[in-house]
Amino acid sequence: GATIRKDEETGEIFIARVIHGGLADRSGLLHPGDLLVEVNGNPVVGLDPEQVIQILMDSQGTILFKVLPNETPASSSCCAKSVFVRAMVDYCPLQDTSIPCPDAGMAFRRGDLLEVVDQSDERWWQARKLPSAASCARLIPSAGRLKSRLSTSEPRKIRTKQMTASLSSAGFRQSFCLWRRTSHRRRRQSCTSCSPTLSSLSSPYEEVSLYQRHPEEKHRLIVLAGASGVGVNELRKRLIKTNPLSLQGPLPHTTRPIRAGELAKPEYHFVSKELFEYMVVSHRFVEYGEFRGHLYGTSIDAIDDVLRRGQICIVDVEPHNVQMLRTSRLKPFVIFIKPPSPERLRETRREARIISAQASRAFTEDDFLQLEEASRLLEVKYRHLFDRVLVNEDLQECCSRLFSLIQEAQQEPQWTPVGWSQK
Numbered sequence: 001g002a003t004i005r006k007d008e009e010t011g012e013i014f015i016a017r018v019i020h021g022g023l024a025d026r027s028g029l030l031h032p033g034d035l036l037v038e039v040n041g042n043p044v045v046g047l048d049p050e051q052v053i054q055i056l057m058d059s060q061g062t063i064l065f066k067v068l069p070n071e072t073p074a075s076s077s078c079c080a081k082s083v084f085v086r087a088m089v090d091y092c093p094l095q096d097t098s099i100p101c102p103d104a105g106m107a108f109r110r111g112d113l114l115e116v117v118d119q120s121d122e123r124w125w126q127a128r129k130l131p132s133a134a135s136c137a138r139l140i141p142s143a144g145r146l147k148s149r150l151s152t153s154e155p156r157k158i159r160t161k162q163m164t165a166s167l168s169s170a171g172f173r174q175s176f177c178l179w180r181r182t183s184h185r186r187r188r189q190s191c192t193s194c195s196p197t198l199s200s201l202s203s204p205y206e207e208v209s210l211y212q213r214h215p216e217e218k219h220r221l222i223v224l225a226g227a228s229g230v231g232v233n234e235l236r237k238r239l240i241k242t243n244p245l246s247l248q249g250p251l252p253h254t255t256r257p258i259r260a261g262e263l264a265k266p267e268y269h270f271v272s273k274e275l276f277e278y279m280v281v282s283h284r285f286v287e288y289g290e291f292r293g294h295l296y297g298t299s300i301d302a303i304d305d306v307l308r309r310g311q312i313c314i315v316d317v318e319p320h321n322v323q324m325l326r327t328s329r330l331k332p333f334v335i336f337i338k339p340p341s342p343e344r345l346r347e348t349r350r351e352a353r354i355i356s357a358q359a360s361r362a363f364t365e366d367d368f369l370q371l372e373e374a375s376r377l378l379e380v381k382y383r384h385l386f387d388r389v390l391v392n393e394d395l396q397e398c399c400s401r402l403f404s405l406i407q408e409a410q411q412e413p414q415w416t417p418v419g420w421s422q423k
């Protein structure tokens with residue numbers, strides 16, 4: 001319930017912090033800065049903190065502290081306002097030699113929601129994991145401490161991704177541009193590293209608050225993400241087909257020539273190569289790429305068109321492109337689609353097809369293994385960007401759960417970055 005520290009000059013032992021919600025805190029008898037004089041009758045001045053802890057461990061039943069109260073106590077932690085954050089990195093106290101008390105530390109993974117109840121110590125904060133029934137807080141490194149720890153412990157393999165206007169460098173995901181397609185090339189599985197990105201290092205905790213969309217506001221953008229072949233495109237198509245009035249995908253742009261009869265009900269914005277390239281350099285595309293000699297892309301403007309019509313816009317993008325959609329204007333709700341257990345994946349995908357530019361064929365064991373590994377890596381690397389994770393086992397069931405989630409995102413309060421709900 002409390003940690004202690006030794007004043008190296010005087011040898012005095014002080015209460016360093018009282019853990020929020022712990023026994024010492026609830027008793028109201030110990031405060032940070034109190035001088036510890038005796039424990040169960042044993043004078044502690046001059047002892048090392050480890051020796052004091054040993055006395056405590058050897059004690060049974062009632063423990064008697066003799067303390068000299070701190071005359072200028074810091075404002076009580078119980079009165080401080082909680083701050084809610086999403087962890088953008090993983091942390092394990094057992095691997096952190098600098099933590100004052102590993103037992104009091106809290107492990108967390110990127111994406112976890114934390115209620116920070118005490119930030120009075122600039123190096124160690126006290127927090128609880130949400131949703132949590134635990135009333136006792138635990139220690140986590142402060143944002144500054146975690147940032148410096150990560151930047152010194154991580155190998156310098158992190159490269160800033162330069163946004164260039166080069167068409168050849170574009171990441172390409174077929175589903176976005178050919179969602180009404182008859183054939184497509186497989187996406188590249190693009191997760192090779194699980195180390196934190198530079199952006200996550202610059203902000204290891206993202207402050208969040210509960211945001212509830214007002215019925216008058218535009219709908220939140222729905223983003224589906226998942227490893228290639230997991231079924232995001234199939235799910236999106238089905239959802240739109242069964243709810244065409246409320247759900248729509250953005251109309252893709254393409255430089256491919258218009259085919260006879262296509263103008264009656266265009267399924268693309270047909271544009272010149274020059275205009276397409278201009279849109280690329282103006283960062284108007286979420287994703288774009290080349291397919292059979294023509295350029296295709298999903299633009300922010302096409303997403304806005306759907307939202308302006310009062311419909312819910314649903315897109316599927318590569319997880320590494322989710323970040324650019326995370327704006328207070330679009331307020332994306334991101335759902336990661338993952339495969340079921342190995343047995344159920346193979347059972348349910350007996351009739352499934354991998355459709356590439358070259359051929360359409362059944363899944364092979366290699367495809368399944370690649371899909372499982374890619375999905376695992378993507379989830380580890382990007383889980384801080386996902387609002388929900390959904391398993392695509394039975395297609396019909398997954399569709400209806402997805403539809404419920406989409407309704408939830410629009411109608412119920414959700415944790416979002418704090419800036420999104422500030423006007």
Ligand SMILES: Nc1ncnc2c1ncn2[C@@H]1O[C@H](COP(=O)(O)OP(=O)(O)OP(=O)(O)O)[C@@H](O)[C@H]1O
Pocket residue numbers: 173174175184185186187226227228229230231232233234235348349351352353354392393394395396398
């Ligand atoms: N739950 C499911 N049960 C059975 N088959 C499924 C299920 N989900 C998807 N499929 C099938 O799996 C195949 C691949 O799905 P889909 O094309 O949607 O993948 P994807 O995630 O969009 O990947 P890519 O972007 O590479 O196309 C399709 O034949 C689709 O019908």
